[in-house]
Amino acid sequence: MALTTKGQATRQRIIEGAAVYLRGDDPGEATLDDIRAITGTSKGQIFHYFPGGKEELLLAVARYEARRVLDDQQPHLGALTSWAAWERWRDAVVARYRAQGRNCPLGSLMSQVGGTPGAAEVIGALLTNWRAHIRHGIERMQATGEIRPSLDADRVAAAFVAGIQGGVQVLRSSGSTWHLEATLDALTDHLRGV
Amino acid sequence: MALTTKGQATRQRIIEGAAVYLRGDDPGEATLDDIRAITGTSKGQIFHYFPGGKEELLLAVARYEARRVLDDQQPHLGALTSWAAWERWRDAVVARYRAQGRNCPLGSLMSQVGGTPGAAEVIGALLTNWRAHIRHGIERMQATGEIRPSLDADRVAAAFVAGIQGGVQVLRSSGSTWHLEATLDALTDHLRGV
DNA sequence: CATGAAGTGGACCGCTGGGTCCATAAAGAG
DNA sequence: CTCTTTATGGACCCAGCGGTCCACTTCATG
Structure with missing residues (x-):
């Protein structure tokens, strides 16, 4: 072809x-x-x-949308080098999903094609990538001493990813970003050691 | 009738x-x-x-399943009065969802009937209830001085709910409870002030 | 300009699945 | 024992949807 x-x-x-x-x-x-x-x-x-x-x-649409998810968080997601940057990223995420509202294209997609191997691969790649960015941010803050080194960067990054995922899911049924914000803030506070 | x-x-x-x-x-x-x-x-x-x-x-099935979700976490969820109890609850949640595996009955349900007002009501009630239990546990620990009083119990409880939600969603596509565990542990560490 | 490959339109097919209808069987109520 | 109400079984209907097929058009290339 x-x-x-x-x-x-x-x-x-x-x-x-x-x-x-x-x-x-x-x-x-x-x-x-x-x-x-x-x-x-x-x-x-x-x-x-x-x-x-x-x-x-x-599946092609899913790949397209998966790309958008990360793109919409840039450039913040790629430069989590200060608390101010984390704040900006947090706001970008909340704004993005608030704008998206009750509707989650990737969610709809997954409910229609979720069982196939290809779908798991697309989602898996997205989550891995996402987590890597956050982990990278944490590690950088650890290098400058702003985050205690005892934290397992990868694990906390995974918590962020899952938390956002869940916050968005709640948003889908409740229409409110309150849970999403609560999760992001709780985990950020945890990073800060507050 | x-x-x-x-x-x-x-x-x-x-x-x-x-x-x-x-x-x-x-x-x-x-x-x-x-x-x-x-x-x-x-x-x-x-x-x-x-x-x-x-x-x-x-919708009737969804109500039935929503009830099971909380029942399966009892009696732990209703008695979060010590760190050991939190640990047991955490393990119960992980075990429950690990046993459930890639399959989430409520998830499937929502993808088929999610748009209707009734569905949002069922999910909303479940999440509110769930959050109330966790918040109650946090408040009790605050009363005994084991959790610092500066934490907003309701907000952190919301973070738990969203985190579990997200962890389960990741489980559905990856088959692993790793994200779920990471989220629960990160938030628990946050409660502990670690 | 000829020729074959790629692009486009839309009629058509068959099956799946929700929903309707009615005929029949149990089960109470008097 | 009868008569009404509820319970059960399953044939039937029909719209929607994914997918096929083929005729026709456009375009690139020699």
């Missing part, structure tokens, strides 16, 4: 259109017809660019 | 059968036929006892 420039553009349009749809108000179940409608394409095209059908398409 | 004793028994059998199915290996999408098969009932009965159809049934 050799893709021309035009072909690649169409393929990308399908992915991004699907992503837009999933970020919309009522993404309960994304059907191929929904995606077809919003992207202005035809059934033929979808199966032309995603021979694996719906699963392959949704 | 007056229910006889027999009728109530059947209704309950349907709920518990559905719950068993959702705890099974491949609960991706619970269909009425799956539930019908596992509970040894007929379509007629399902709609007789749950006139609201699938949604009403799944």
Whole structure:
């Protein structure tokens, strides 16, 4: 399947259109017809660019969204070198998810394609990457003596990742970022030794 | 709709059968036929006892499962009066979710009925209750001077709830309780002031 | 300009799954 | 014992959705 420039553009349009749809108000179940409608394409095209059908398409969207998750936290996530930076990162995370509201594209995706091996791989890669960034930040603060060296940086980083994950999940059903903020603040306080 | 004793028994059998199915290996999408098969009932009965159809049934199952979540943490959750008790509770939570494995009945449920107002209400009630128990435990430890009084008990309790939630979600896709344990330990260390 | 490959549109198919309906069997109530 | 109410079984309906197929168009290349 050799893709021309035009072909690649169409393929990308399908992915991004699907992503837009999933970020919309009522993404309960994304059907191929929904995606077809919003992207202005035809059934033929979808199966032309995603021979694996719906699963392959949704997986591509998941990869696209996973990338956005980390991108939206930059540049803060990559430069956790001072308490002020941690504060900025925290605010960015809260703002991002508050804007996203009750709707979690990756969450919707996972509920539709979560069982497949590919899905676990996408999520796993995202979480690992995320954790590595946070761990890196902690280690840097330990190097400058601002965080006590007795803390296990990787483990606390994992706690951050899980905490955010859970905070977002609560947000999805309650509509409030209160739990998310509480978790981030509690863990940050723990880093500070407060 | 007056229910006889027999009728109530059947209704309950349907709920518990559905719950068993959702705890099974491949609960991706619970269909009425799956539930019908596992509970040894007929379509007629399902709609007789749950006139609201699938949604009403799944909501009943969700209420049933939500109750189990807290029950499975007892008696530890209700008696967080010493560090040893916190330890036991932590172990109970980890054990419960490790046993549950990649499968989260409430998670599956939410992905099928999550958009409805009833679902948010069930989850909301569960989380509020859960948080209240933990907050109560923190307050008791504060009363005995084992936890510094400067901590906002309710907020930290919320962090626990979100952290567990997230840890379980990671477990669902990774199969490992590592994140869950890391979160619980980090927050407990925070309580201890370590 | 010819020719084959890639891109596009949409009719069509078959199955799955929620929901309806009705006929029949138990079970109380008088 | 009858008559109403509740319980049960299962055939049937039909809309939605993923997926197939093929005709047609556009485009690159020699």
